[in-house]
Amino acid sequence: MLFRAATADPADLDRVAAHPADGRVPALTAERIREELAGNRIRPEWIWLAEDGEGRILARALWWGRADSERPVALDCLQVREGVADPAGVAAGLLEAGHTAFGKRPGYHISLPRGWRDDPALAAAVAWRREAAAAAGLTREIERLRYEWTPQAGTAAPTGRLVFREGTDEEMLDAFVRLSHDSLDVTTQHELELMDAEQLAREDFDFYLDCPGERSWWRLAHLPDGRLAGLAVPSATPYHRNVGYLGVVPEQRGQGLIDEILGEITRFHAAAGAERVTATTDTVNLPMAAAFDRAGYEVTEIRLVLEAPSR
Incomplete structure (x- = not known):
C-alpha cells in the first residue's frame, strides 16, 4: 500500500x-x-x-x-x-x-x-x-457542543449589571490569566499542565488576534464600581461570526454574569448584521452550555476532538 x-x-x-x-x-x-x-x-x-x-x-x-x-x-x-x-x-x-x-x-x-x-x-x-x-x-478526546444563534432568537437587552470598555493589551492579558483559574474548559485545564497561566494567556491572546475578527471588538467587563468581572472577545472564522472567548473571573462567578457577557457579544454581532453566530463549549462545561441555551443558541452538532496529549 x-x-x-x-x-x-x-x-x-x-x-x-x-x-x-x-x-x-x-x-x-x-x-x-x-x-x-x-x-x-x-x-x-x-x-x-x-x-x-x-x-x-x-x-x-x-x-x-x-x-x-x-x-x-x-x-x-x-x-x-x-x-x-x-x-x-x-x-x-x-x-x-x-x-x-x-x-x-x-x-x-x-x-x-x-x-x-x-x-x-x-x-x-x-x-x-x-x-x-x-x-x-x-489519544486525548474532548467532546464539544457546537451552538448557533440566528436573528430569529433575538437578543437580550443590557441590564446595566456590567459596564463594557476597551482595554489595553496588558489589561486583556491579565484578564486571560485570571479567567484561566479553575476553568471548566478541558483544553484550558490540559494546557495549564504544560505551561503557566501567563504563557497560556499569551497563546490565547495571539490565537484570537490571528483570527479573522478585529482586536477592536474585544471588551473588558466591569462591575459598576470598577472591579473586573470578565472578558468578552467577539471573533470570526473564515465563514461567519462566532463567540470566540468569554468568561467571568473566579471571584465573580455564580452570579449569572456570564449571561451579561454572552449577551454583549451576541448584541455586537447582531448589530453588525450577522445572520449566524457560532460557538462551542465542552459537554462537561454545564454552566456555559446553560448560558448558551438561555441566550437562544441552538445545538447544531457534537464535535468530537481527537488530539495529541502534549506538544
Whole structure:
C-alpha cells in the first residue's frame, strides 16, 4: 500500500473530489473541497491518499488550515473505502504519513449529530476512526457542543449589571490569566499542565488576534464600581461570526454574569448584521452550555476532538 500526498499528479485533485462522500460520518463533498482549495484552506500537500498496488484510492485524509497557515490546523475529513478489511489500520498509516510530513499532529475534528452513540452504524464508523487516531498519537478526546444563534432568537437587552470598555493589551492579558483559574474548559485545564497561566494567556491572546475578527471588538467587563468581572472577545472564522472567548473571573462567578457577557457579544454581532453566530463549549462545561441555551443558541452538532496529549 502506498501513502502519498496529492501533489504528484494534477489529476489527483479531481480524483480526490470524485471519491464518494458516503459513509455514516459526514464527509467533504466535491463542491466543498473545491471551495476550500480555492480559499487556500485545503492544499494538495495537505491531502493524503492511500492507494493499492493498482493505484486505486482506498482512503483519503484532508487537513484544513487558515488561508495563511504554514501548516494544517486540523484533520477535517477521513474516509476509508467501504469493504477495506482493516479500516483503522489503513487510516492509521495514512495519518502517520501525513503527520510525518507536517512535523506535527493536528487534531481530528469529527462532526456528529446529537445522540450519535445510539446509532450502531454511526457508532461503529466513529469507533474505527478513534482507533486509527489513537494509533497515530491522537489519544486525548474532548467532546464539544457546537451552538448557533440566528436573528430569529433575538437578543437580550443590557441590564446595566456590567459596564463594557476597551482595554489595553496588558489589561486583556491579565484578564486571560485570571479567567484561566479553575476553568471548566478541558483544553484550558490540559494546557495549564504544560505551561503557566501567563504563557497560556499569551497563546490565547495571539490565537484570537490571528483570527479573522478585529482586536477592536474585544471588551473588558466591569462591575459598576470598577472591579473586573470578565472578558468578552467577539471573533470570526473564515465563514461567519462566532463567540470566540468569554468568561467571568473566579471571584465573580455564580452570579449569572456570564449571561451579561454572552449577551454583549451576541448584541455586537447582531448589530453588525450577522445572520449566524457560532460557538462551542465542552459537554462537561454545564454552566456555559446553560448560558448558551438561555441566550437562544441552538445545538447544531457534537464535535468530537481527537488530539495529541502534549506538544
